[in-house]
Amino acid sequence: MADDNRLISVQGLKVYFRSGHACARAVDGVSFEVRKKETVCIVGESGCGKTVSALSILGLVTTPPGEIIDGRIVFAGQNLLELSEKEMQKIRGNHIAMVFQEPLTSLNPVFTIGDQISEAVRIHKKIGAESLREKCIRLLKDVGIPAPEQRLEDYPHQLSGGQRQRVMIAMALACDPDLIIADEPTTALDVTVQAQILELFGAIQKKQSMSILYITHDLGVVAAIADRVYVMYAGMIAEQGNTEQIFRNARHPYTQGLLASLPSLSKRGKRLYSIPGSVPNPAYKPAGCPFHPRCPHKAPSCSTEYPKMCDYGQGHLARCPILFQDKGHHT
Amino acid sequence: MLSFIGRSFVQKIITLFFVSIVSFLIIHLAPGKPSQVDPMNPKFTPEVVERFRKEFHLDKPLYVQYVYFYQDLFTGKTVSWKDNQSVLKKIWERFLNSLPLFIVGTLLTWTLSFPVGIRSAIFRKGIFDRTATFLSYLLISIPGFFFAYVLIIFVVTRFHVPVIGMVTFGIGDASIPYILMDRIWHMLLPSVLVATGGIAVLSRYVRSQMLEVEGQDYIRTARAKGLPPEQVHYKHALRNALLPFVTMFGLILPGLIGGSVIIESIFSWPGMGRMAYEAILARDYPIILTVNFVSAVLVLAGTFISDLLYLIVDPRIRL
Ligand SMILES: Nc1ncnc2c1ncn2[C@@H]1O[C@H](COP(=O)(O)OP(=O)(O)OP(=O)(O)O)[C@@H](O)[C@H]1O
Numbered sequence: 049m050a051d052d053n054r055l056i057s058v059q060g061l062k063v064y065f066r067s068g069h070a071c072a073r074a075v076d077g078v079s080f081e082v083r084k085k086e087t088v089c090i091v092g093e094s095g096c097g098k099t100v101s102a103l104s105i106l107g108l109v110t111t112p113p114g115e116i117i118d119g120r121i122v123f124a125g126q127n128l129l130e131l132s133e134k135e136m137q138k139i140r141g142n143h144i145a146m147v148f149q150e151p152l153t154s155l156n157p158v159f160t161i162g163d164q165i166s167e168a169v170r171i172h173k174k175i176g177a178e179s180l181r182e183k184c185i186r187l188l189k190d191v192g193i194p195a196p197e198q199r200l201e202d203y204p205h206q207l208s209g210g211q212r213q214r215v216m217i218a219m220a221l222a223c224d225p226d227l228i229i230a231d232e233p234t235t236a237l238d239v240t241v242q243a244q245i246l247e248l249f250g251a252i253q254k255k256q257s258m259s260i261l262y263i264t265h266d267l268g269v270v271a272a273i274a275d276r277v278y279v280m281y282a283g284m285i286a287e288q289g290n291t292e293q294i295f296r297n298a299r300h301p302y303t304q305g306l307l308a309s310l311p312s313l314s315k316r317g318k319r320l321y322s323i324p325g326s327v328p329n330p331a332y333k334p335a336g337c338p339f340h341p342r343c344p345h346k347a348p349s350c351s352t353e354y355p356k357m358c359d360y361g362q363g364h365l366a367r368c369p370i371l372f373q374d375k376g377h378h379t
Numbered sequence: 380m381l382s383f384i385g386r387s388f389v390q391k392i393i394t395l396f397f398v399s400i401v402s403f404l405i406i407h408l409a410p411g412k413p414s415q416v417d418p419m420n421p422k423f424t425p426e427v428v429e430r431f432r433k434e435f436h437l438d439k440p441l442y443v444q445y446v447y448f449y450q451d452l453f454t455g456k457t458v459s460w461k462d463n464q465s466v467l468k469k470i471w472e473r474f475l476n477s478l479p480l481f482i483v484g485t486l487l488t489w490t491l492s493f494p495v496g497i498r499s500a501i502f503r504k505g506i507f508d509r510t511a512t513f514l515s516y517l518l519i520s521i522p523g524f525f526f527a528y529v530l531i532i533f534v535v536t537r538f539h540v541p542v543i544g545m546v547t548f549g550i551g552d553a554s555i556p557y558i559l560m561d562r563i564w565h566m567l568l569p570s571v572l573v574a575t576g577g578i579a580v581l582s583r584y585v586r587s588q589m590l591e592v593e594g595q596d597y598i599r600t601a602r603a604k605g606l607p608p609e610q611v612h613y614k615h616a617l618r619n620a621l622l623p624f625v626t627m628f629g630l631i632l633p634g635l636i637g638g639s640v641i642i643e644s645i646f647s648w649p650g651m652g653r654m655a656y657e658a659i660l661a662r663d664y665p666i667i668l669t670v671n672f673v674s675a676v677l678v679l680a681g682t683f684i685s686d687l688l689y690l691i692v693d694p695r696i697r698l
């Protein structure tokens with residue numbers, strides 16, 4: 049893949065949260081990239097650092113207690129971590145927009161929908177009052193809100209959860225950003241609404257040719273929309289590859305465990321597999337590979353050495369040297 | 380909307396009725412009788428006491444007394460037992476005395492608490508916040524009367540101006556500007572004292588309210604849009620943080636009466652609070668009950684205003 053096709057690349061990002069003497073290494077050396085017009089999924093269990101990674105891109109990690117220790121986030125030829133607050137304001141919403149996990153609380157309860165959407169446009173674009181109104185109506189129509197003219201005057205509490213998430217998406221689309229980060233946008237919604245929102249993301253991407261970084265813990269969602277996937281575990285990227293590679297040919301024990309625990313028709317009647325143990329507390333992660341206490345393939349070296357990324361070719365990488373050797377991929 | 384206002388109004392009237400009964404009963408349950416206040420006073424012979432009891436219906440059953448009392452109150456005929464003057468007139472005079480103190484104190488409190496509290500919240504744990512926190516707790520923990528004496532001693536010895544009462548005694552024929560300055564000097568300390576206590580408490584409350592709102596998800600959304608910090612703080616956060624103060628704003632009305640009893644006593648300020656306090660000591664039932672009734676009306680009027688304001692500022696309340 050040629051470099052100029054790359055929209056954003058996060059390199060070696062480390063975000064720690066300090067509280068008293070404890071230091072939670074929420075994101076611990078994460079690298080990923082999103083190319084133009086691509087849908088990339090980051091998938092991982094709750095607490096593995098997905099939201100913190102996304103917030104770091106926009107410079108929205110609350111400091112203190114959070115602190116970006118190390119890394120680079122390269123977007124349009126500049127390192128976002130080195131930009132001033134003023135310069136970041138021009139990027140937020142304008143070039144990179146974000147849809148949050150909690151549609152119920154992410155809209156300001158005392159301002160109308162129209163207010164909040166038009167604010168997102170006005171802050172970055174010079175636009176007259178009349179065309180601003182038209183733009184808001186079109187945005188609401190694009191995200192599938194019926195009778196958008198009347199909805200403009202509504203307050204968030206007058207909308208359902210699904211509609212509120214649509215409004216959030218409309219707000220994110222307001223300035224035609226290059227990248228939309230969607231942080232589990234459907235987790236709080238019921239399944240039918242979830243399917244509609246996923247469809248909406250698909251449609252948006254086709255029509256506007258923007259890139260989407262979609263964060264989820266649901267492999268079903270990943271299978272439905274992703275071009276490429278990053279599997280995240282305890283602040284590190286465990287495996288990355290295109291959807292085909294991850295689902296058919298997983299090379300990391302964690303990914304394999306996740307896939308094995310997916311319910312499916314062929315497994316009906318059998319007991320579902322679940323990965324033994326639980327996610328480590330980011331403040332007290334085990335030495336070596338953070339997954340080794342739960343890993344069925346663990347070797348003595350796993351508890352001492354931080355695992356290297358092993359390259360399976362064609363962009364498929366997994367952070368497990370043990371399985372790499374087993375399959376005879378010596379380099 | 381109109382039905383909400385109407386319903387709220389009727390509710391308040393009913394509440395007022397019960398308040399009138401309860402306060403009447405409480406006064407009469409309290410130990411001591413008007414005729415017993417000063418048994419050593421040679422003027423209080425048994426005959427006088429008897430005449431007194433007859434004249435003010437004290438020999439009748441309670442419910443009759445209740446009816447008599449509120450009848451008099453609404454026709455404006457209630458008089459003080461102490462000096463036979465019209466209670467409403469007395470209260471009105473005292474009210475006019477309390478009013479400037481109340482207005483200046485409240486204005487100072489509300490106009491200063493918000494900037495201090497908001498700034499503390501935005502620059503949390505900074506020098507400003509730490510200083511404000513320290514001063515607030517200092518002012519909250521120092522008893523008001525003690526602080527008042529410190530201030531009085533300081534002002535009197537330093538600036539040689541009189542501060543007790545509303546005007547300097549015997550100033551009658553001085554020039555207008557002189558009288559004006561005298562008035563202002565007398566106002567200064569009591570209202571500053573009212574305000575410092577108020578600011579210490581209210582600014583803390585503003586700060587915690589603001590901090591809570593700043594941690595909400597919609598603030599993160601506002602920042603993610605690319606809004607500059609001023610708009611995030613003063614539009615998105617402040618508007619939400621202000622909501623609970625709307626309720627409080629309605630409730631400052633009753634402060635007109637009980638808000639400054641101590642300060643009025645310290646400064647011999649002839650205001651409502653002090654009159655009520657003296658009436659209680661003298662078992663002057665008409666004054667106590669009328670003041671009580673007026674405060675109840677003010678409380679209910681205050682909550683009624685709060686309800687209306689809430690209706691205007693909080694879109695989630697639409698009826
Ligand atoms: N404001 C904060 N203060 C302290 N620690 C935090 C804070 N935000 C995140 N963390 C730490 O970072 C870790 C990762 O959090 P993050 O929100 O990124 O998880 P996530 O992968 O998005 O999980 P979920 O699926 O539940 O949203 C958490 O376990 C927590 O310890």
Ligand SMILES: [Mg+2]
Nearest residue numbers: 098099149231
């Ligand atoms: Mg999250």
